[in-house]
Amino acid sequence: MNSEMSATKNSEQMNSITGLKKMWEIRIFEELIQELFDAGELYGTMHLCIGQEATAVGGAGILKQSDWIVSTHRNHGHCIAKGTDIRGMFAEMLGKKTGTNQGKGGSMHIADLDVGNLGSNGIVGAGFPIAAGAALSAQMQGTDQVVLCYAGDGATNEGSFHEALNLASIWQLPVVYFIENNQYGMSSSIEQMVNIDKLSDRATSYGIEGITIDGNDLALVSKTVADAVAKARSGKGPTLIEALTYRHKGHSKSDKLMYRTEAECRHWQKYNDPIVRLETELIQSKQMTPDEIRQLEDSIRKEFTAIVASVKQDEEPTIADLYTHVYAEENR
Template structure:
């Protein structure tokens, strides 16, 4: 049944945002396969609940720090989808004026401190941002996303120790999608749950179903509230699954089709929300499909429009290299 604490209107908005993320990901995949998008990218199809249930419930003034698998986080936090698409297509209208690409989307206007192509690099950045909020006496909270593989990096342990000592207003949300690139997380650690690592640093650790939107929202909301009120950091391990490879060069030779089928058919985060809405008579199947089709049409129109945008000039190579303000 639908959790009564989550307003029905909000649940429909969450579903809309989840579909926006999935259709955006499917669209850029098609653009890549058509040769319109260069470089690499990391799709988060199957992980929409951790994006919407995490970044999507924050205040506009709160901050997120993202990873190479960043598109869903950015969309959930409010970064303009058209600007993201333009960035990936190398257009002047992109979030970084077409010079950053898929792994370097940032939007300070909505509290998106940026994505990072270096595994584990977001942990200390989030701690630094949280320290800023603490020192300036604001009520801002930082939500730091990371993958399961990143928890084996030294930056993870250093940042958590610092955040614990200073009781910083930061929430670390680990998206455990079962694989660090091509290796099962079970072969990379000797503990049952990654959330156990929080205990070593005096940080509350909790493991949740990352494909259950309600559970993600309630857990992140509690952790954010605790951090905002001086209660310090929380480490959340969200169990989820990516349907596609680590990146576009991944041939997915390390996992079975049966495993992928199970997650898609039985634990898909979008399908679970849709069933809730239908069972609670909040939307019909027809209304949901109309919503999905509307988003697909808008995305197709947006792609056609962005393709006509101007590209950066040679002169733009020299901008944003140094701080231009005088000291």
């Protein structure tokens, strides 16, 4: 995301065409990562966010560059939406020295402080207190920064969720907690894990606003997040947003999807794919033609394929690199 976009779109809904481009960037990134893994060129685990692109773009995509995000193990979309360098992300996934973390973090630990990406976390629920701490620092230093904290539905059953929301509430911290409810925590349906209809109802316990929205409606997501960010920036405290969405792929690379039916997957993919929905809206409103949309998709795919080919030639970390970034360097 360029700086001009970041400067102009705060507190505004995401432009539909810009949003579609960014969602296609996320999906094609994920598809290429899947291809690399299937070809044996990518090691370690990964968690794809195909089907959840609107929550990333409508959330992180409307922030100022100086604002922060805290992400999860399913993080690629959030990072791309916030402006993290895509080439650096591919390099990180392939373990190259040119990666965002110099090839040491892999899929679940991508960070980019230059664009306000405080990093992803492989520990479920760990982002809640990190976001509260970052928001507290912004409050104490008198900046107008806001933290957008992503988490999955399963994370709301962790103790860190309740502790962080309580602190954020009593201190009125500039943080927005954004729950991507993709219906399953690993292999368990959210309906089996909680005894409430809406996860956003939990906000009531801490005296903050809770909202449940359609997480596959890009305009609605961006409007809801923009309102919550403006509220936090003005000193009126946190908001808990629950965005209903669906991941098309399994929890991680080894998930055989035995816990949900093919009919359920097909229904979400046919009627609730956020990209298909937005494309339909753009065509019906005559903002884009089907040919223009396919040209957009093709151009991104060609660009990213070329990036992957280039990254494969990058330098590999050395044995000596294992001993760097272990301890903080002492200022002398």
